[in-house]
Amino acid sequence: MRIALLHSRIRVEERLLLDELASLGIDHELIDVRELVFDIHDASRWTSFDAVIDRCIGQTQALAGVRVFERFGVRTVNPASVIEACGDKLTTSLLMARHEIPTPRTCIALDEASALAAVERIGYPAVLKPTTGSWGRLLARVNDRDAAEAVIEHKGTLGSVQHSVFYVQEYVPKPDRDLRVFVVGEEAICGIVRHSAHWITNTARGGVASVLEITPEIRDRCARAARAVAGPGGALLAIDLLEAPGRGLLVSEINHTMEFRNSIAPTGVNIPRRMIEWVVATAPGSAARGAAQSTVATSTPSTLAPPPSSPRSRAALVEELKLGHWAAFDAHSRTEVA
């Protein structure tokens, strides 16, 4: 078993993932996307990896790197299709709408004049978001037409071309919190509640986290959302949910390179361990490869095994970590790689 971690800056999250790889005795290599040179005619340097885990902070780099690995036949986590589906809020929203997964009402406009029409159609207050980006950056709530005109003009004048895609959403009058659920495969493994007096509740913006109880509604929403962006079997995702009064939970957005450093302590779940276990279990050639089903996956936090003396095979890891349940539903799709 050989895993590559594709990264740019190494944050606490990447360190924790590396620690788990080491403690499981998995042969792994760090690949700095900034130093990378791919010779597209020669895949030999890369094909020894059973999986590449993308942890790049920049989405453009991530997507390009992951695409190359995929074309070389290397399994990527998350795959390019998932990065595309989650990294662009318009695509995420379109997928939620198409799969009839509850999500805030959203309109899109591609010109300043039509952007104002989109806001008027949504009604006030409305939220304008860049379609890419994170940590609550450059989100704007507009409470009236004057504010809408100002924000639209500023975006059109000062923003990059990306800001000429106007993504307009209803403001959901949620309580002063939102929910973030960590999904491994299709299973909601744990979650946090982010509290803040400000409507943007991101912990990156000062929100405070506490543990979230995973209810059947959360489990169901997340499994469906994971399938919508990643297909059967899901991916490694953090799904943000908003509690809409009278309407239940709305999928707000889905993150494909989730940050989890502040969520391990409140939830008591070893999130990086669960991520690595899933990568091992679903790697090509793994005896346990297959689509996960939320009904069979367990939520028990992982127990730490002592670091083994030598790198271990997939089969040994799957056996030891008791990951065989991942195989139950998709045994026929196993592909043994020489």
Place this chain on the structure above:
Amino acid sequence: MNPTAPTPPSVQSVECTECAASIALQRVPLCGEIVRCRDCQAELEVTSVSPLRVELAPEVEEDWGE
């Protein structure tokens, strides 16, 4: 770089805000200086020299995120 050359003594050390490694500074830092953590490559900005404090350098790119 010559690997046998002794590393200059550090005058101060500071905990990296990203990976918790100890960052040894070879010179007395200046406020606003960018230092790089050898462990995680993070670029940190010194926001205070007494007491010594660093913060992640504010250089978020448009396509950065989760």
